[in-house]
Amino acid sequence: MLNSIINLSQDLIKIPSISPLDLGCQDILSARLKNIGFTIENIKINNTNNLWAYRGTGKTLTFVGHTDVVPAGNIKKWKTPPFKPTMINGYLFGRGAADMKGSISSMIIAIESFVKKYSSYDGRISVLFTSDEESRAYDGTKKVVQILRNRKEKIHYCLVGEPTSNKILGDCIKNGRRGSLSAIVKIYGIQGHIAYPEFAENPIHKSFLFIKNLLNLELDSGNFYFQPSELQIFYISAGNMNITNMIPNFIKIGFNIRYNPEIKKEVICSKIKYFLKKNNLKNKISWFFSGDPFITSSGKLLNIVMDSIIKYSKISPILSTSGGTSDGRFFSLMNSEILELGPVNKTIHKINECVKIQDLYILSKIYKNILKNLFL
Ligand SMILES: [Zn+2]
Structure with a gap:
């Protein structure tokens, strides 16, 4: 054998x-x-x-x-x-x-x-x-x-x-x-010269309150079999590091949530959408679901x-x-x-x-x- x-x-x-x-x-x-x-x-x-x-x-x-x-x-x-x-x-x-x-x-x-x-x-x-x-x-x-x-x-x-x-x-x-759900959110600003921020809208600055909301997000406290559900950011990208005088027009943030049966993925999605709305962020979000x-x-x-x-x-x-x-x-x-x-x-x-x-x-x-x- x-x-x-x-x-x-x-x-x-x-x-x-x-x-x-x-x-x-x-x-x-x-x-x-x-x-x-x-x-x-x-x-x-x-x-x-x-x-x-x-x-x-x-x-x-x-x-x-x-x-x-x-x-x-x-x-x-x-x-x-x-x-x-x-x-x-x-x-x-x-x-x-x-x-x-x-x-x-x-x-x-x-x-x-x-x-x-x-x-x-x-x-x-x-x-x-x-x-x-x-x-x-x-x-x-x-x-x-x-x-x-x-x-x-x-x-x-x-x-x-x-x-x-x-x-x-x-x-x-x-x-x-645990279940796994990911999202990529694109948050829009207004592109412009970095020396004239009054004519632009910086999406990086704008997104910080949203990121803070993500980090403070408490979904549940788990149960006998599962640890509490948890969100982790895996990706952030904005601007062009070779162009130092430009405010970019968008930032992309990717995050993943590992969740337990105490919460439904629909509830997670609506919480995230609420944060985007609360912070008044023009955005487009794509969800990737890999399993309950x-x-x-x-x-x-x-x-x-x-x-x-x-x-x-x-x-x-x-x-x-x-x-x-x-x-x-x-x-x-x-x-x-x-x-x-x-x-x-x-x-x-x-x-x-x-x-x-x-x-x-x-x-x-x-x-x-x-x-x-x-x-x-
Ligand atoms: Zn394997």
């Missing part, structure tokens, strides 16, 4: 599948699943490859993951080449080792081992792997879930293999995520995942909804029980990304145990 996980992880890491490219990773996975009787559907949408595969009937567990990776960054700073998987002192180095080619390998090996031993289990095992999770997340899981919903497919349980552990494998599982919050506060999958972690990782996990959103959000539309469990996330997206090889082995045992407890 351990060697199979290492070999498969290495085969995947060797492929420089920088988001949204898959470059053949999913072919490797489809071939293995086909070999154990899975029905394979390759759903290509624009540049994104998606693999939807399933075996069995009845209550469905979907393993969710992505075959794309973020770019390597400065290759000279890597101790080992990012796309040449290398094992050092029990760790496997390479881009995607932890996020998330390692956990995909653990999933596949767990499924293979389970299906070979218990070929007529009671339920349906499926996988949904995409190649655009790290980029726009537009032509991947989101669209495939839409296709599945149109077909009236049911997914009862959804297990995302994103690296959720903090220090020890299984010390943290995500049982929900979701939570799995109880259920069969949660109990089984918790028990499996305790059994194999000898640790009691904490439940968390912190961090960025994930493809799990799309399954909330299918009313699935959604949980995320994967390797330690300390090095993800960094130079020298790595994963403890033993963790992939334990993770695979946990995934297999989840299958046993759901379907036997």
